Amino acid sequence: MNSQQDDAPLTLRDVAAAAGVSLATADRVVNGRPGVSEKTARKVNEAVQRLGFRPLAAAAELARARSWRFGVVLPRGSNRFMLDIADNIRAQADWFRARRIAVEIVETDVFDADTLAAELAGLPGRFDGVAVVALDHPRIRAAIDDLVAAGMAVVTLVSDSPSSRRHHYIGIDNIAAGRTAGSLVGRFLGPPRGDGAGGSIGIVTGSGSLRDHAERRFGFGQVMAEEYPHLTRLTPVEGRDDPERNRALVRRMIADTPDLVAIYNTGEGSIGIGEALAEAGLARKILCVGHELTPATRRMLLDGTFAALVAQDPGHEVRSMARVLHALVSGQEIIAAQEHIRVEVILRDNLP
Amino acid sequence: MNSQQDDAPLTLRDVAAAAGVSLATADRVVNGRPGVSEKTARKVNEAVQRLGFRPLAAAAELARARSWRFGVVLPRGSNRFMLDIADNIRAQADWFRARRIAVEIVETDVFDADTLAAELAGLPGRFDGVAVVALDHPRIRAAIDDLVAAGMAVVTLVSDSPSSRRHHYIGIDNIAAGRTAGSLVGRFLGPPRGDGAGGSIGIVTGSGSLRDHAERRFGFGQVMAEEYPHLTRLTPVEGRDDPERNRALVRRMIADTPDLVAIYNTGEGSIGIGEALAEAGLARKILCVGHELTPATRRMLLDGTFAALVAQDPGHEVRSMARVLHALVSGQEIIAAQEHIRVEVILRDNLP
DNA sequence: GGCGTTTTGAGGTGCGCAACTCAAATCGTG
DNA sequence: CACGATTTGAGTTGCGCACCTCAAAACGCC
Incomplete structure (x- = not known):
């Protein structure tokens, strides 16, 4: 026989009673309205603490009615x-x-x-x-x-x-995202060959002026420099997230880089990279890591063109x-x- | 001058008016109470659709008052x-x-x-x-x-x-989790050595009877068999998620397995694995992948003992x-x- | 047409809070 | 003590909905 029926939902009225003030005063304190002495406010706040009062979200929202x-x-x-x-x-x-x-x-x-x-x-x-x-x-x-x-x-x-x-x-923290991409590339490529060479990594980016892409490049570079110094990073090329531009850039990259082992795309338009690789018969031969899950990247993840994606939901x-x-x-x-x-x-x- | 003040929040009363019925009837339909003819119910539902009415969450919750x-x-x-x-x-x-x-x-x-x-x-x-x-x-x-x-x-x-x-x-989908761990291990280990051998992978698991661990082992095994046949999987050992048991098991595993290259822990107690490896001077030499982010696994991720974790939030x-x-x-x-x-x-x- | 049944309408209540008014009580100060 | 200023109490209203009652209307059937 509990003297206090404990299912009784705790309302602001209870707080007011516990603090020995009126409902109006308790309301003034809780909602930060003026005209309450510091002493009274303290009493109310203590009661709020002690009873563990929280305004019922639904009631508050309804009452605000806006x-x-x-x-x-x-x-x-x-x-x-x-x-x-x-x-x-x-x-x-x-x-x-x-x-x-x-x-x-x-x-x-x-x-x-x-x-x-x-x-x-x-x-x-x-x-x-x-x-x-x-x-x-x-x-x-x-x-x-x-x-x-x-x-x-x-x-x-x-x-x-x-x-x-x-x-x-x-x-997301785009530096962390870039670092994550870097670790994946470094890990997936494995240790350097016998002669210590690791190959070159192409970097495709959207544009130099977008903060998120710049941060990803920065994080990626950090990890590469620290952990995988045997890998060479090519100068980033800007495809402005456009598949067509990316395709052209990667086509040239392939032609110019005999020891290309991986490509990192900081942005969108990964499909263009996949197409350029497929044309050259290099899909799944060159490690690709990109960002964001889209129908295109999903497909390329499933067919192995891309090894991993770094994404945000x-x-x-x-x-x-x-x-x-x-x-x-x-x-x-x-x-x-x-x-x-x-x-x-x-x-x-x-x-x- | 819009004839309809569009900020007017849409209430059930509006629906009733639009359907040409009373508030009570509209309420009966919306809340699935009996005593409404099919024809009337249809009228109301149409009005709900047409106006795009949704009961205000806060009001509904407050009114239910339980x-x-x-x-x-x-x-x-x-x-x-x-x-x-x-x-x-x-x-x-x-x-x-x-x-x-x-x-x-x-x-x-x-x-x-x-x-x-x-x-x-x-x-x-x-x-x-x-x-x-x-x-x-x-x-x-x-x-x-x-x-x-x-x-x-x-x-x-x-x-x-x-x-x-x-x-x-x-x-989570624990089969997918196991597969993910398998892909990470396979990828991180890299291609087989020249002689085609890949080494052995130790599997530490909690207990055979837990569905989640069993599913992880299954998914892990799937990927390993399909994608990395050059890697040998050792018989899983059961440490019941206990660090001490895991430590003893891994100690024995190290002694018994000269070509041990990786350890996969399907469950908890990863710290025991890290300790056994550290004792043997093999930390960071043997690839470790485990599950769940805890203070211990976080530390081992940071110090490189574990390469990756598969986790749920x-x-x-x-x-x-x-x-x-x-x-x-x-x-x-x-x-x-x-x-x-x-x-x-x-x-x-x-x-x- | 008269019966019972089903359907509909009208209206009320309360959920807990925000926001307000107005009067009463208390306070500080000269 | 008297004054005005500040603080407090009491009370009201309405938010939109769920849930309820009771009576009126419509309906189906013989």
Whole structure:
């Protein structure tokens, strides 16, 4: 016979009673409204602690009774990965609607700082929260800071602008991703031949100005220099994530590099690399490691053209973006561990 | 000047109006209550479709106004990974409280079918939903089916009982995990020596009766036989996830196997393997691949004793368990993609 | 047409909280 | 002590939905 029926859900009323104050005062403290003496506030906070009170999420949300408008700024007409992001946003439509969140995808030329900055400048008023695939550029940094200053919740997506005041970055550590690719290449190639030579590694990259690609090259180079000095890194070639350009570049790379043993693609358009290798009869002969899981890379992983992919889960990123923006605007807590985006290694055997 | 103020949140009342029925009738249809003619139900469902109505999650949850009791059946006094699971459950306490969910961890001897079955038999009435680290055994299957028959939401955690009627399995595909480990070992060892010999691979496993370990061995063996026939697999030795036993076993393995080139541990207690190798001065000389990220395996990954880990994220599993059980008991939808637990490959470079 | 049955409508209640108003009590200060 | 300022209490409203009751209407059948 317990004197306290313990299933009784703990409400703010209980906290007020325990603290010896009225519901109104407890509410003022919990919601940070003014007009409460420090002493009283302390009493209430102690009661909250002692009883382990948490406002019921559903009730809080319902009572706030407002809707949110989120904008997601994505590169226009972009690669498969960005299309996946967009698809995942649409797939989350129900989740958003059930939370009174209206999401609008804003397509723009992310790669031009002025265009992107202008686009960002037009967002306040239209949205309560914004996710943006950022460029690491002073003008973008300033534009993002302006958004934050305007009271919007701002997260960077996939590509960060770390010096800005964005509230959160949702994406992977691209240096770690590059290092991981480096380790895979080094390990898969095995120890140097008898004469100490290891061969050359071609590096295909999107563009020099994208922070994520630059970081991947950096991480890759770090590991190579430290751990596999017998391997030669060729100068990175820029295919701008375009399969056709990549194909041409790899074709030339093959012709120019007799001891080519591996190719690392920091970005998209891996299919072009696979095609160039197939043309030359070198598929599965030259070790390939790339990024992101797409229908094309999946196929090449299965047929052995690519040995491994270093990837990030766009579904996770979109859900994380949704949760983080929602938590930011509605003042909820963010579960850091849940929002950490992992650098995934995908082999043929653990394809999702 | 839009005639329809589009920010007006769509409520059930709007649906009722659009369908030309009363709120009560619309409510009956949406919540599957009886006493509505088929014709009327169709009208309402059409309106729901047409308007894209979703009940506001917060309001629905609040209105249901009930609390849930979940039980999580874990092996008693178990290994680091299971302790991580328990820790993550405790770390989710706030999340649970905010949803009026009381979680109780039930420790028992999971490895004895009778004990586990008896424990499960005592759960109905105590809980609304149960997550259980299952054994694949007819008696457990029957016990799980009884829970489901008693109206409980039941998910298996980490280790499945696929023939049972459990509503959901939360864990990885262990065959894929074993295959992944096999590919890593095969790739990392590189091509056979000139004489075609590849060396021997030791396999350390927990126990023959655990389904997850058996599946990992199976997947590992598959890949080895298919892709790396030049490598010899030694007969698996059972260390019951105990570091001390593993150490003794590996010590003997080293002594008995001159051409030992790699060790694969399907389970826990990897630290014992590292110690045995260090004693023999073979750390980093023999390729090691194991499972699960723990403080010990993290350390050995960093110092190079282990080349890679195949892992599952206990945090993700616990969150997924919470979401799935909550969705099951409260009749919500489950986002399959979100609940899929990935087979992760962890190298030194992508350590979370 | 009259009966019983099924279907529908109208309305109420409460979930826990946020946000507000207004009056009462308390406080500090001269 | 008196004054105004600050703090506190009491109470109300509404968020959107689930769930319930009761009466009215429509229906099917003989």
